[in-house]
Amino acid sequence: MQIINLAVGLLAAGTALASPTSDYLRSLKIREKKFDAPRASSLMPTDKVTTGFFDQKVNHFGKALAGKTFKQQYAINAANVKSNSTGTQVCFFLPGQEGPMAPTDVTRGLPHDLAVKHNALVVTLEHRFYGESNPSLDPKDYWLLTLEQGMEDFNVFVNTFKFKTDDGKPIDCSAGWAAFGGSYSGAVAAWLRLKYPKTFWSAHAGSAPVWAKENFFEYDEVVEAAIPKIGGSQDCVDGLIQTTSLIDSILKSGNKQKITALKAKMNLTGVIDNRDFAAYVTSLPALSAQYGPEYDTLGNQTVMHAICNGTVISDKKAKPQAKLDKLTQLVIAYSAQNGYDASYINTHTSAVIPRDSWWWQTCTEFGFFQTARPGPRSLYSTIVDDEYFRWFCKTNFPGTVIDGNTGLPVEHVKPNASGINKSYLGLSITRAVSNVLFADGLYDPWHALSVYYQKSTVANVIANHLGHHCDEWSSRAAAADWRNQLAKTWDEWITKRIPKKTRPHY
Numbered sequence: 001m002q003i004i005n006l007a008v009g010l011l012a013a014g015t016a017l018a019s020p021t022s023d024y025l026r027s028l029k030i031r032e033k034k035f036d037a038p039r040a041s042s043l044m045p046t047d048k049v050t051t052g053f054f055d056q057k058v059n060h061f062g063k064a065l066a067g068k069t070f071k072q073q074y075a076i077n078a079a080n081v082k083s084n085s086t087g088t089q090v091c092f093f094l095p096g097q098e099g100p101m102a103p104t105d106v107t108r109g110l111p112h113d114l115a116v117k118h119n120a121l122v123v124t125l126e127h128r129f130y131g132e133s134n135p136s137l138d139p140k141d142y143w144l145l146t147l148e149q150g151m152e153d154f155n156v157f158v159n160t161f162k163f164k165t166d167d168g169k170p171i172d173c174s175a176g177w178a179a180f181g182g183s184y185s186g187a188v189a190a191w192l193r194l195k196y197p198k199t200f201w202s203a204h205a206g207s208a209p210v211w212a213k214e215n216f217f218e219y220d221e222v223v224e225a226a227i228p229k230i231g232g233s234q235d236c237v238d239g240l241i242q243t244t245s246l247i248d249s250i251l252k253s254g255n256k257q258k259i260t261a262l263k264a265k266m267n268l269t270g271v272i273d274n275r276d277f278a279a280y281v282t283s284l285p286a287l288s289a290q291y292g293p294e295y296d297t298l299g300n301q302t303v304m305h306a307i308c309n310g311t312v313i314s315d316k317k318a319k320p321q322a323k324l325d326k327l328t329q330l331v332i333a334y335s336a337q338n339g340y341d342a343s344y345i346n347t348h349t350s351a352v353i354p355r356d357s358w359w360w361q362t363c364t365e366f367g368f369f370q371t372a373r374p375g376p377r378s379l380y381s382t383i384v385d386d387e388y389f390r391w392f393c394k395t396n397f398p399g400t401v402i403d404g405n406t407g408l409p410v411e412h413v414k415p416n417a418s419g420i421n422k423s424y425l426g427l428s429i430t431r432a433v434s435n436v437l438f439a440d441g442l443y444d445p446w447h448a449l450s451v452y453y454q455k456s457t458v459a460n461v462i463a464n465h466l467g468h469h470c471d472e473w474s475s476r477a478a479a480a481d482w483r484n485q486l487a488k489t490w491d492e493w494i495t496k497r498i499p500k501k502t503r504p505h506y
């Protein structure tokens with residue numbers, strides 16, 4: 001979850017790529033995509049995967065569109081289930097994330113490690129309104145995209161579908177499912193355990209923001225705390241905060257000439273809304289914290305190194321203007337390298353609803369808006385506030401969505417964080433569930449909305465330098481240690497739940 005404005009992407013992004021208009025808020029998700037792609041392809045699928053489409057109800061609740069179905073894409077890896085087996089199997093379900101599904105989702109990462117060890121079945125179902133699983137392509141039908149509908153899709157699928165071994169024998173998942181996810185899908189995994197405890201006996205909630213929060217200023221705070229630990233320094237943090245103050249004082253001065261000159265220097269004259277501009281130029285360090293410094297580079301060095309190491313930004317004695325000049329250089333180079341220009345950064349141009357499902361979910365449910373932390377010291381510009389995001393939501397979803405149950409337009413699009421929180425318990429979820437493994441990264445800003453500090457009956461593991469949920473799925477060596485640590489808990493839980501003697505004997 002994945003974004004300054006990386007609304008969790010937390011998270012990730014998929015349909016963003018297909019969006020006809022581009023803007024900064026989406027661009028960060030596309031950047032996130034860029035990080036995910038090489039890791040996925042570096043793990044070649046070695047197991048046979050079956051993909052297909054399941055006929056799913058368009059509306060699980062209420063009478064509207066009764067009987068209508070859509071095709072929902074799934075992927076199944078039964079290669080590790082022995083074909084001659086009978087008995088209770090270990091079954092893993094990966095709820096789809098806020099982006100397209102890939103067949104490799106069921107052939108890699110922690111669930112795959114565990115599947116090899118425990119002869120488990122691994123299944124995923126694409127989340128509705130992402131990838132190829134669309135109840136509708138008409139923006140007026142976005143009312144069908146809710147967490148509740150998505151969760152019910154997952155529940156119906158695992159309870160209805162007849163899972164089989166590669167040579168056609170039924171697979172017995174009667175001991176229940178372990179749900180596995182990272183980021184948004186990590187939160188969904190925990191919520192599946194909460195809402196359907198008979199179907200899901202456990203969950204892996206990787207970097208899972210289970211606390212829905214509209215004004216997510218903690219993101220900014222964690223980035224600030226992370227910088228000295230990921231290649232920067234406290235002096236660099238202080239320098240960046242000075243540049244932000246200077247930028248803010250210009251933008252708030254109302255002096256059009258000065259504002260235009262500031263944008264021109266950064267080669268961003270075409271960015272019309274000052275908040276879009278400020279959000280972009282003050283969020284340069286964010287992804288280095290979220291994913292780890294090695295994932296965001298500028299030329300032959302990390303972005304973190306380019307900003308902080310031996311630069312005037314880290315020089316206590318240097319003038320704020322000199323620091324801003326350096327940041328200006330970096331912004332120009334970064335935009336040029338990644339192809340980000342005004343058309344990318346402007347959000348006001350997306351007046352027609354784009355196919356951007358994750359923004360619909362954040363604008364109507366979770367919030368997760370990455371705003372400046374309160375008070376005089378913030379890395380993010382202070383004009384990046386909740387009003388900005390409310391405006392963004394209204395602009396992007398301007399009353400075009402028709403509620404199928406009432407036939408009326410959905411007005412006043414705004415997050416329902418308190419409703420989600422109430423219904424799914426926020427961080428108090430730990431009091432209501434067992435066998436949920438929360439795994440978070442200390443420098444991943446999303447840990448602030450996850451079960452990180454609490455001691456509880458659920459297991460709770462932290463990683464001290466790894467990034468946002470990626471390491472459960474990545475092939476790099478440091479990630480293998482992390483996965484082994486997590487696997488220990490899973491080995492115990494699985495062995496207790498489905499003792500070896502009740503499993504098939506091979």
Ligand SMILES: *[C@@H]1O[C@H](CO)[C@@H](O)[C@H](O)[C@H]1NC(C)=O
Nearest residue numbers: 230231232233305308309310
């Ligand atoms: C800063 O850069 C120098 C030289 O490029 C290098 O030796 C040093 O380790 C770097 N420091 C950090 C904290 O990365």
Ligand SMILES: *[C@@H]1O[C@H](CO)[C@@H](O)[C@H](O)[C@H]1NC(C)=O
Nearest residue numbers: 298299300301302305306333
């Ligand atoms: C990195 O690139 C810069 C020019 O962009 C060059 O001066 C420098 O030597 C390069 N450093 C390394 C370690 O390749």
Ligand SMILES: *[C@@H]1O[C@H](CO)[C@@H](O)[C@H](O)[C@H]1NC(C)=O
Nearest residue numbers: 267268332333335336341342
């Ligand atoms: C400034 O931005 C334009 C696109 O808006 C780009 O074509 C040009 O190369 C940029 N200039 C620099 C110096 O990066």
Ligand SMILES: *[C@@H]1O[C@H](CO)[C@@H](O)[C@H](O)[C@H]1NC(C)=O
Nearest residue numbers: 416417418419420422423424
């Ligand atoms: C907000 O969430 C609550 C709990 O899930 C729900 O009852 C309520 O209808 C939601 N409100 C809106 C405006 O969607």
Ligand SMILES: *[C@@H]1O[C@H](CO)[C@@H](O)[C@H](O)[C@H]1NC(C)=O
Nearest residue numbers: 211417418421425426427428
């Ligand atoms: C939501 O949950 C969090 C954490 O459990 C709690 O602190 C907060 O008061 C709840 N309400 C809102 C509106 O965030």
Ligand SMILES: *[C@@H]1O[C@H](CO)[C@@H](O)[C@H](O)[C@H]1NC(C)=O
Nearest residue numbers: 082083084085086504505506
């Ligand atoms: C099941 O098949 C495996 C090979 O796939 C074989 O080693 C094992 O003996 C068989 N077990 C039974 C009970 O048939």
